[in-house]
Amino acid sequence: MPSTPRYRPEPKARDGHAPAAIAILYCNLGTPDEATPAAVRRYLKEFLTDPRVVEIPRAAWLPLLHGVILPLRSPRSAAKYASIWTPEGSPLKLWTDKQAKLLQGWLGERGHRVMVRYAMRYGQPSIASQLDALKAAGASRILVLPAYPQYSGTTTASVSDAVGAWCEGTRALPELRFVNRFHDDAPYIRALAGRIEAHWREHGRGGHLLMSFHGVPQRTQQLGDPYAAECQETARLLAARLGLPDKQFSVTFQSRFGKAKWLEPYTEPTLRALARAGTERVDVLCPGFPGDCLETLEEIAIEGRRAFLTAGGKTFHYIPCLNDDPAWIAALGELAQRHLAGWPTRAAQEAAANAA
Numbered sequence: 001m002p003s004t005p006r007y008r009p010e011p012k013a014r015d016g017h018a019p020a021a022i023a024i025l026y027c028n029l030g031t032p033d034e035a036t037p038a039a040v041r042r043y044l045k046e047f048l049t050d051p052r053v054v055e056i057p058r059a060a061w062l063p064l065l066h067g068v069i070l071p072l073r074s075p076r077s078a079a080k081y082a083s084i085w086t087p088e089g090s091p092l093k094l095w096t097d098k099q100a101k102l103l104q105g106w107l108g109e110r111g112h113r114v115m116v117r118y119a120m121r122y123g124q125p126s127i128a129s130q131l132d133a134l135k136a137a138g139a140s141r142i143l144v145l146p147a148y149p150q151y152s153g154t155t156t157a158s159v160s161d162a163v164g165a166w167c168e169g170t171r172a173l174p175e176l177r178f179v180n181r182f183h184d185d186a187p188y189i190r191a192l193a194g195r196i197e198a199h200w201r202e203h204g205r206g207g208h209l210l211m212s213f214h215g216v217p218q219r220t221q222q223l224g225d226p227y228a229a230e231c232q233e234t235a236r237l238l239a240a241r242l243g244l245p246d247k248q249f250s251v252t253f254q255s256r257f258g259k260a261k262w263l264e265p266y267t268e269p270t271l272r273a274l275a276r277a278g279t280e281r282v283d284v285l286c287p288g289f290p291g292d293c294l295e296t297l298e299e300i301a302i303e304g305r306r307a308f309l310t311a312g313g314k315t316f317h318y319i320p321c322l323n324d325d326p327a328w329i330a331a332l333g334e335l336a337q338r339h340l341a342g343w344p345t346r347a348a349q350e351a352a353a354n355a356a
């Protein structure tokens with residue numbers, strides 16, 4: 001009796017003359033399907049069981065996660081999600097979807113025939129389901145592009161893990177390439193600077209620019225994670241591009257999770273300290289998040305604002321993320337073009353590749 005195949009069935013073989021498709025899989029973190037405690041619990045369970053995210057030994061972590069963290073955090077986080085939810089769903093998903101479509105358009109206008117799809121590391125659409133869909137659509141070369149400018153084992157490497165897990169169950173593998181980082185990419189820095197300058201043109205200029213990045217546990221940095229250094233480099237390049245002297249900007253880290261020490265200085269205490277030291281207006285940007293999401297819209301634009309104003313600050317300006325800014329889409333496009341180099345993305349190249 002034949003045994004169950006170890007690998008998933010392959011999609012129906014394509015006509016040998018059909019051009020093999022090239023694709024980009026734009027991967028983001030993920031978000032709950034709904035702003036309800038049940039949906040947030042499902043999402044947090046998947047997220048917080050990833051050993052890339054929480055490195056505590058499983059035997060100690062899983063009972064704590066299921067017994068304490070999920071029951072307590074899910075309703076609290078759901079209320080936060082409800083405060084930023086849109087009629088079309090989670091902002092993170094909306095921006096990721098839009099960015100993928102705009103990237104496909106940008107590449108198409110420059111003659112590249114590339115399919116662009118987005119996937120979520122946690123939740124839907126999953127990385128595995130989108131890789132299956134791309135294969136079924138004929139993709140034989142796939143560029144994996146995580147929506148994380150700064151590399152971290154907790155995020156970027158976790159995307160690679162999910163792709164690797166899919167590969168383990170796949171017989172006919174596509175060629176794969178990965179973008180690991182673009183924290184110092186000139187078009188990305190230009191797009192961020194343009195965002196700030198446009199805000200200043202419209203609303204005047206504050207006394208202080210605060211650049212807030214998502215944090216990670218300090219231990220990951222001690223163990224060699226380059227994330228903190230890459231955040232600092234993004235901030236340095238951005239400040240240089242804006243001509244900001246050291247006193248007029250700060251770099252902080254937000255979203256601390258758990259009791260361990262995370263990267264410092266923390267965002268909220270810094271906002272309070274700035275207000276107490278007499279800074280009347282602060283402008284805040286989150287350069288590590290390509291699209292607005294819970295961490296920017298709730299934690300910064302709502303909670304951060306409250307912290308600054310209650311500590312005596314007068315005016316708080318949140319500068320929205322890159323979202324669908326044309327300069328950002330161009331930055332993504334140029335980044336993709338560079339990483340696609342050598343793959344026949346143009347019709348003429350395709351014909352030559354097929355004739356050879």
Ligand SMILES: C=CC1=C(C)c2cc3[nH]c(cc4nc(cc5[nH]c(cc1n2)c(C)c5CCC(=O)O)C(CCC(=O)O)=C4C)c(C)c3C=C
Nearest residue numbers: 029030031053077092152154155214216257288293294295
């Ligand atoms: C910028 C990249 C991110 C890094 C690095 C990162 C590390 C990291 N995050 C957690 C825990 C949580 N993060 C949560 C939300 C969240 N995190 C990022 C990005 C990074 N996380 C984004 C874009 C979001 C928003 C998702 C959305 O739906 O809008 C959450 C969930 C919300 C909550 O309950 O607070 C948790 C939990 C850890 C532990 C970690 C590194 C170890």
Ligand SMILES: [Fe+2]
Nearest residue numbers: 029214255295
């Ligand atoms: Fe996070």
Ligand SMILES: [Fe+2]
Nearest residue numbers: 255294295299
């Ligand atoms: Fe948060």
